[in-house]
Amino acid sequence: MYVAVKGGEKAIENAHRYLAEERRGDPAIEELSLKQITEQLSHAVSRVMAEGSLFDRELAALAIKQARGDLIEAIFLIRAYRTTLPRFGYSAPINTADMALDRRVSATFKDLPGGQILGPTFDYTHRLLDFALAAEGLEAEQAKEAEEAVDEDVPRVLELLNKEGLIEAAVPGESDESSSVGDLTREPLEFPAGRDVRLQNLARGDEGFILSLGYSTQRGYARNHAFVGEIRIGHVAVEFVPEELGFAIEIGDILVSECETVNQFQGSKKVPAQFTRGYGLAFGHCERKVIAMALVDRALRADELGEEKSAPVQDEEFVLSHSDNIQATGFVEHIKLPHYVDFQSELELVRRLRANALRTQTTLEAAE
């Protein structure tokens, strides 16, 4: 006698309990606090805020804790929460020229107004495991405060080039003041997408995917040799214009990373030779992401600049349709869900085709 598999409900319940137990780990070990995560795993928090499209350190920390450190799962938790939040409207554009800088570097000029500010970077550390960190409770070294404050006026590097007309002007999006900026969380993605939607997509896109695509441009797939004109990391004010007031009020500040690249451009039938721009911006401290994003943004401008399109990174539909790791992980992982019915249909087909082939073969052999 056969009894059909039952008990999905019980199994799910037990799996959830097991998951909770594993999440906590050995109860003899002190539990992680959200504060520990926001303070000591700040890059993880930045990534979850950037790809989750929600600037909230504590929620990001909670998601990281709940996801057991699986950042894509944490991003998913944030996205699912974010979508339920009411919208009051869209903020005024942030002004990164007025950023309170933690870091500002340019690879194109040795020195420049405002100077190079290294900030808290891994760049010149030697990647040697620091065993002293394994011993807990050591007091961390404190950075010395600079004698001079950062210049009030730190001009954008690309604007310095712009004065000479060597670089294209930064073109505002097609939308004017009165029309709203594109938002792919409210409108389904359509092609061709405007640059606003493209940049939103890349800012939310998976860091690994954007990184690899950006890398591909450096290895000859849509080469657009890029210089980092400027990287800025720091806090900017967020302003909002409430309808009833009619003027902007500051509602807080956020940490962002920004990268502007200066790219070679030989000129085309449409445009004379000049430097062109790529742009990357994301929540939090995520320099790798914004550099890669700027490379991909530039590659995606192929149509606009009349460049030949030959590489995946230039293909807007390909890039924008596959950059979202929540969509990707869902669809890739969904193949573990039951597909008995489809598989049964394929089994039936293969058996029938094989039987047919065997029959034909036998008839042929008999005829010989």
Add this chain to the structure above:
Amino acid sequence: MSNFENTAYNFAYLDEQTKRMIRRALLKAVAIPGYQVPFASREMPMPYGWGTGGIQVTAAVIGPEDVLKVIDQGSDDTTNAVSIRNFFQKTTNVETTEETAKASLIQTRHRIPETPLTDGQILVYQVPIPEPLRFLEPRETETRKMHALEEYGLMHVKLYEDISRHGDIATTYAYPVNVAGRYVMDPSPTPKFDNPKMNNMPALQLFGAGREKRIYAIPPYTEVVSLDFEDYPFTIQKWEEPCALCGETESFLDEVILDDAGGRMFVCSDSHYCKSRQEQGHSGSQSPDAEKASREVAE
């Protein structure tokens, strides 16, 4: 400071504004049978690929009076069906059922129930890839043009190539259909066995693809034709043996592996249909009664 308390969610989870947006897409979909309507799909608390499109459609149409049935692979008890049913129980408190005839709203993945649906019922399909032309042409910009121009030659070429290669059409599920004589439509990955049920169905059929952000529909009593050729007419799967539990010969059967020596049996994929047949006294080779009977004969 963030709000860490458990938020009370709206009826059926989605806010009313989102529901209205989805309903507008649904109305358009019903008005243009088989046409894929883009909609601003939301991020749901389940992963893409788990039925987020179907869940959003269900959430947009469900009311407190509805009776909900959720199936996956034809069964009410598969883990994801259980999980989706629990989700709606939690967020709507509606009555749920396993009985096809009793349900006013049925959400499904991969099957159409064996019990014929009737007037007033709604069948909501979870759809992974809504575009029937996707595997012939990966670009959305191209496939939308092809639909607009009713340029479906490529699909027939594909089916024809199957025949020349295999002597048969090698599409067994997600078998393309033509809806109301206009749009070629993907029926979701249901087995082609279920295609004939879609034709002139008295119930309203709604399709939701969350990740791909598309909704489409077949209004009640609409002509749905599976693509084929005059000399290679559309046929459905047949099994050489009846259901081992209820003896049915006309239902879609799942294969169950019994041991590692090639032992297997076939049972209805529609678990509720099979159960009710058994309750009506039907039996098969592996049902308790049959086994008892065969033992008695042996003794």
